[in-house]
Ligand SMILES: Nc1ncnc2c1ncn2[C@@H]1O[C@H](COP(=O)(O)OP(=O)(O)OP(=O)(O)O)[C@@H](O)[C@H]1O
């Protein structure tokens with residue numbers, strides 16, 4: 001019993017310490033961001049690694065999610081004779097929730113885990129130490145461009161996901177199930193608000209991009225520099241950032257669409 | 259070897275005073291004093307696990323001592339602000355024991371890395387400088403290979419070229435000779451001496467190769483059990499009466515130097531019920 | 539160098555693609571076009587009950603969108619709903635006696651305002667009020683009426699068919 005209590009306390013303390021380290025780390029990295037203005041090439045490389053390479057999985061997932069929405073939405077709406085509103089249902093679900101959230105989850109698995117593994121292995125093979133001894137601060141040279149690159153890439157990916165999803169829903173709804181295409185678009189346009197739905201979705205994906213990338217780079221830098229440590233850190237990145245995305249989504253939704 | 263530079267009264271580049279450092283409960287240094295003069299090649303020797311790598315990291319400012327001071331060119335490394343520390347590090351080169359090459363860059367880019375980060379030289383000039391450094395370590399022909407395609411010894415030589423890329427004031431070599439065949443070892447030994455004299459560097463060499471190190475070092479510092487047990491020229495060391503130094507230099511199996519990491523005796527571990535070996 | 543050119547091109551394409559997707563989302567999926575189409579004239583209509591009508595709901599004429607609901611408020615004197623409609627300048631020749639009704643698209647769909655042009659020669663001018671209005675059909679009322687009438691019907695049939703066992 002006492003042992004359980006002790007373990008619990010130990011875990012709590014470790015988690016708190018970790019949270020503190022993560023914030024201090026973030027602060028130092030953010031201080032390094034202005035320096036990137038002089039070296040846009042570093043950020044471009046990272047947008048490539050996190051964004052361009054995630055494009056395929058994002059587009060394909062977006063298509064399928066949109067198609068499923070079209071199918072399920074149709075089946076539900078048609079029983080109320082409201083299948084004309086299919087466009088609204090598909091577009092609202094995608095812009096508000098599924099676009100930002102699902103692309104953030106995929107991003108965490110595709111790009112976040114890769115970031116953690118890359119930085120963790122650089123740490124394990126002393127590359128980060130070596131860089132420090134060459135008077136190059138790894139937090140500015142390695143971490144900062146990755147953070148910025150991820151923050152730029154995810155909102156773009158989410159926009160692509162959403163758009164592809166809308167077209168997927170359109171395809172299933174109008175081409176396969178025979179909803180009138182004019183009604184699909186016009187109802188959608190009448191109901192989807194730019195400021196409330198599209199902009200809020202973009203804000204969400206900005207927040208998610210920041211949180212996922214931050215988690216990923218921090219886990220990489222903070223990992224135990226062994227192969228086991230790196231693999232654990234990679235798992236932690238996916239688990240923690242996914243949970244953070246879902247939790248934050250709830251909070252943001254509550255704030256935005258009250 | 260030590261040449262007096264510009265009327266400096268204190269011609270020590272690296273001064274270590276009363277250094278204490280511990281990892282967890284294990285004390286690694288308990289009052290180490292070493293001073294390294296400008297222009298000399300200093301060797302640091304000692305049994306495996308005595309903290310030679312740790313000492314280099316302390317000098318480079320990557321670790322903080324518990325007590326004591328390390329001064330480089332007159333400034334205390336551990337009181338420096340971040341920016342000043344990074345300025346200082348530009349004048350230090352370090353060859354890591356593992357090489358620590360960037361695996362996503364090829365040899366050429368690895369050596370060019372510090373130049374690209376810290377200078378605004380033209381592409382042509384960088385190319386020129388990098389190829390010269392690679393030529394010096396005999397790997398110009400391998401400049402397009404990635405670290406994964408190099409042998410351990412080759413990787414270390416590339417790392418050596420990289421450590422020298424910025425023409426530093428102090429170069430620290432962590433076991434530069436391990437993994438080298440006799441020929442490249444001979445070349446490396448002479449290269450370290452040559453670079454040191456030609457460029458006016460100060461070199462700190464950590465090595466286990468007694469004969470090679472003795473060949474080029476001006477002074478040898480032998481560390482054991484957290485203290486410097488002997489300092490002096492290689493000749494003086496050979497003539498030392500210390501049983502300890504004799505055992506180390508002549509590689510005798512029996513003597514005061516422990517081969518084993520401190521722990522309970524073998525019998526105790528084997529017969530005792532508390533299993534020491536953790537399950538994999 | 540060749541390699542990094544390729545990479546930069548890829549990133550450029552990606553960023554364009556992402557921004558393009560956002561643009562299409564703004565223009566095609568959402569109602570941003572409503573922001574531009576605000577040039578028009580306002581007329582007022584008073585309804586007893588607007589049901590679920592919302593600001594920015596479409597205003598149609600013969601099924602064709604001709605404007606939007608600009609504002610909804612309660613008239614402090616009559617306690618009726620005072621709805622401001624913005625009608626596009628293209629339809630500046632609506633007769634004075636045009637009537638406005640609130641309809642529902644589909645059974646549970648969105649509510650919108652339908653205009654029925656009258657026959658007068660004078661046209662509606664900005665700020666004019668549409669006098670003939672028909673309130674929204676509120677489902678609960680409808681159901682209430684329906685239940686009432688069926689209840690009345692069944693009680694009648696009960697009295698009529700009293701002799702049955
Ligand atoms: N990260 C660490 N955490 C805890 N202890 C460490 C760590 N790194 C090194 N040590 C301990 O510090 C001691 C000195 O290590 P160090 O790497 O400096 O040895 P060394 O003299 O360079 O040995 P070698 O000649 O084998 O390279 C070792 O006993 C080791 O157990």
Ligand SMILES: [Mg+2]
Nearest residue numbers: 310311355432
């Ligand atoms: Mg070592």
